[in-house]
Amino acid sequence: MPTQNRKRYWKSREERDGAPDPAATDREFFDTPAVTGAAYTTRRGFLTAAGFGLAGAALSSCSRAPVVQAIPYLVQPEEVTPGRPYFYASTCGGCSAGCGLIVRNRDGRPVKLEGNPDHPASRGGLCAAGQASILGLYDSQRLTAPMRDGQRASWADVDGAIRTTLDDIRTQGGAVRFLTGTVTSPTVRSLIGAFLKPFPNARHVAYDALSTSALLDACEQTHGARVLPRLRFDRAEVIVSFDADFLGTWISPVEYTVGYSAGRTLRGDPPRLSYHAQFESRMSLTGGRADWRIALAPAEIGIVIGHLAERLARMADMPLAPGALPPAPVPAARLDELADRLWRARGRSLVVCASQDTSLQVLCNAMNHAVGAYGTTIDVERPSYQRAGNDRDLEALRDELSAGGVAALFIAGVNPVYDLPDGDGLAQALRTVPLVISFADHVDETSSVARYVCPDRHFLECWSDTEAVAGVVSLTQPVIRPLGESRQLIESLAVWSGAPMSACDLVRAHWTQQIYPRRRTDAPFRDFWERAVHDGVVEVTPDAPAVRPFGEAARGVMVPEAPPLPDGDFALVLYPTVGMLDGRHAHNPWLHELPDPTTKVTWDNYASFSPEAAGRIGIADGDVVRLESSDGLTGATKVIELSAHLQPGQHDRVVAVALGYGRMGTDRFAKVGPQWIEGRTTVGTNGLIGVSAAGFRTLANGVLRDTGRLVRVTKTGRTRPLAATQSHHMIAVPAALAPAGGARRPIVEETTLAAYVKDPTAGSLGHAEPTADLWPPDHPYTGHRWAMVVDLNACTGCAACVIGCQVENNVPVVGRDEVRRHREMHWIRIDRYYADGDDGGVDVIHQPMLCQHCEHASCEVVCPVLATVHSSEGLNQQIYNRCVGTRYCANNCPYKVRRFNWFDYPREDRLQNLVLNPDVVVRSRGVMEKCSMCIQRIQNARIEAARLGQPLGPNAVETACQQSCPARAITFGDANDPESPVSQARTSPRYFRVLAELNVKPAVGYLRLVRHRPEDGGERRHG
């Protein structure tokens, strides 16, 4: 070959000039940058960076541009880079708790809601319903324009007509009523007041569909101010709860969970673990966590309150005589012990009660006073504003409406026709009111009878504020241009009062006048405001009504006498579920498909019976039963028919039914999920999801009650199986089939506090994890090694992680029939096991279960096409494109965490598809999927770290499940970094791995549950 030719040939200029490393150019994929070390970007730092751009954007968005489409950008805004997430701080509008939010925006639209770690109450937690409420933004059935007499109308027409009518009413002095739920926004509250001022006979009536009116009334009696005291579970060492599901649905579950788990961290010496006793009728989420739980009939709860109050009053030398009480349904010794615990933990104990009997609430206040809870675990000086409803006002308004004395009724944020017992009667009454204006964003039970519907916006499109707790004011800011022509309530009010202003201006004006003067800094308003917009929350001087110290009000309070329960009848308990609450989330398919934390049932409500009661009346799971009750006042008989559900741990004489179901409009879900020959519809025989139980509520004597009604239960002979993701298995296998000694599987581990104090490794079931290995390790894990630890002691089972994962990872909704066929798609599930507790009670254990990312993964070896492989960083990766769907991996997974796309799960709703996370692939039919440990978040953090030239810090990556967990039960990080929280959790004496004896070496581990148990009785922790 001629070698004289020295001419260089080149393909590109780079090759000629630069001649990069040929090996590097040959590689298709780049090595992941090896980023290690200590420096990292904190969330706060990141927010600061994002926030400067944001503050300007926020201000400029105050004036509305006529364009309403969110995407695409014809002219790209300068500060938005496609593909880059932006974070905005806001406030959750999913319920009245008002938790802090961080909204993740991608390409101009919000795709995920997360908790704001800087919010002093919610501290980064966000419940399932809150996270799911983002789907409501993209709800195609949301009203996008005002309606007049059921017809779409223009704002100009509607405004003109309403203003004319209002002028008439004003001059005639007609009664104007403004009916809302609890308004936590100081701006909205004051603007409603200002709007009503010109009317001579106007009143703002607030009620809560999930009423806590008696609690507020009791506070008025004992402390002279009708407020909701702020409960500080974080400061409580002994917690006694009477029927209050404070970790699940009661008032502000995220805030309470944050506090509750802070009191049960097991840190310190002696280990911090509050004692929690729960007296309740049904099995609630909170009850499942209790150290001592007793199932009582609703009427018996009052008796126990009386007995306990009597004991504590004696100890505190307080004048209190709760009447001649029937004997307590609880062993006296245990009550003594409980009173003793409360007494010994004076100033660190807390009694909460969800009863709607004011006298019982007063007795609880007396107990709290006796144990010195006021000022420590209960804050009345800085109360919560999360509930302000007044059932007495509501009752008065209802009577006024039936009497026909109301000229104009505004209804905002509530659905009284659905909520209240006699909805049909109320609807009739509403039709006779000359002017009914609803601000509902859907056609619902109430707005369908309203003359005008002026749809309010989704909270992600709003400017607003929230003062959930006195002195903690958070802002709500729009993160997207409004979809459709809805208008914010306060803007509507401004228009009708003749001074149209944008919501942003209204909020700013209110802040200038009311919030800014309460400031604690001396920053000028502009800085104050921008800080608030950036942080989402600002702490100011509380502006709470004055309270007087606990008075003598409780002296003469008697426990109300409960009528005896006739044989054969059941006491009815109506309760909200974590997903539906009062029914406000009925349009949210994610929440319908979210398994109830305790029953694991989806897409339905049902009548829960204890297994004994079910055996007594001869019903099994899924049998349709008829519940009948005659109203004591009117004599009318109410009937509903529901599937039965057998609930261990429930009281024998109680039937429990969830509220919030049977909502108008849920017929839209009839065809959710795949449609095929044997597919069944998601809706029930009534064409709706579930059955409304509101008819069984009572609104009388100034309280809206959900419990205590007597119902007669009859079998209908029909069955309608419930769609549960988990059936009634205790941790033990069925006794008849159990091998000797193998009845209880070593899947969850728990121990008692006494044992834990003696030996922190107590409770270990001795998983014999094989140590010897013939082979060298397959995976050296030289860089990062991702791992997760779930603290079972912190986890309450609230299912926030399930929704967090669903939103983050585009997990489809499959519908009731598919769930019934055990084909739910959730990547993380919460396994619920029952176990026999002490006193014949039932213990509940929740165990979040997700892909364990095993080092010796049984799924990886069996895949014929290598569609599931191990990453160099310890992740078990599923390659959707390569998967041919043999399902061998799922069969071979001992944790059964793999999910298969049995159908092309429908995603036809194009508007709703905007919620899909662009970072995560939408999986097609026939492929396997499972938890990826949010690999897209790992990659984002890695890219961000590389861009900033910093190593990936130990807290740089947060998985979606971890981020939103109010109890902070999930720790994720690099197990190769000894400083990372996950490494430290892995060295905890409570650390164990599920099914470790299989030698699959999971990367996910768990921390053992620790409970107080009676054998701890001798233990004197507080003494």
Add this chain to the structure above:
Amino acid sequence: MADMDVGALRPPLIAGHKTLAQVTEDVCAPMDGRPTALWWIGLAISVLALSLGVAAVWYMFVTGIGTWGLNRTVGWALAITNFVFWIGIGHAGTLISAILFLLRQRWRTSVNRAAEAMTIFAVICAAIFPVIHMGRAWLAYWMFPVPNMRGSLWVNFLSPLMWDVFAISTYFTISLVFWYVGLIPDLATVRDRIRGNGPRKRLFSFFSLGWSGSARTWHHYEAVYLLLAALGTPLVISVHSIVSMDFATSLIPGWHTTIFPPYFVAGAIFSGMAMVLTLMLVARKTMRLEDYITLRHVDVMTKFVLFTGSLVGLAYGTEFFIAFYSGNPYEQFAYTNRAFGPFGWAFAIMVICNVVLPQLFWSKRVRTNLAVVFVISLCVNVGMWFERFVIIVTSLHRDYLPSSWADYTPTMIEYATLIGSFGLFFTCFLLFCRFLPMIAIGEVKSVVAHDARSTGGPR
């Protein structure tokens, strides 16, 4: 072939004192005349069943594999049951052709052709299921190590499913070649009987590969046949051993068992023999082949069924004993659940059909009562189908974490697919009976001649 030392007291293998010409006539008779009404009815039913299956599979392809009753816990059920069942059925053919040939069991000559055909059709039926059970069946070719331009994408040789692909395709190839080689002399016989030069003649001429029937041809033929038999023999053992490893190498209690390879092979031969018995009894009656498939054949095959059935029974017992003896609570539970759990009825069917009923074959009276033999052979087929169902479904539906336990109910699409596979099998078999000599003429002739000589000519 070498003379066999068959005593005068043994009954002849072929009854009716056939001459060689008679043998040819008898075997070729069904191919000559018009098919009987019975054949037409059989074919109609089979094609109907096949169409039902095709419709079901088509619907499944269009709609999604969710039209089967599977769920997140039970990822395999009816389809894999059918797969293992048909593979098992496919065992008898090669066993009879290859192993019994090597063991010089000359009674095999009457049944080997049909048994081999049955094997081919059963393996075809079996091979369909692993393909259609995939979530994305259109990508099934990814299971083969096809050189490709997709970077380093390759198959996973660690996966038992991969081993299946090779085991089954090898077994099918060998079975097909073996069957075809055995057919060549008979195809030539048929060719020579056809008058004229029509397409049928040309077809048979083509496939008989110019067979001349010379001693030299026969010599080569027998050498090839012997070699193929030797090649096929290990496959009889290997195929079902490898199929069993789909389960044995997993970590699901009830699957993770070292006994599986021999257990599955015994079960396969058991079910295959039962299927041969069923088909032969039907063919004997409807095709008037009583002289060729005699009571002696039935007797030998029932003994086979008795022996392998007892092996299978022993395997069942061993599984339970080892579960108990291992002290592994998961495994113990898997077996108690298998016997007494929600699918206890399937287990009961399995034990009664596979272990209890074949024991009746100890009695000579039962072995010679063809009606009873027929019923028992059918029961064994049913029982062996349920064995696979029990192994697959009961092990999966309740494994480690009780939270994930689930039940399984087949959908009508799955039933239709099962029926369709039977439709395919019988359609193929009926066409085979009609268009090819279903008894190996050449081989039977050797037995006839031998009989005539050793018994001193026709009596």
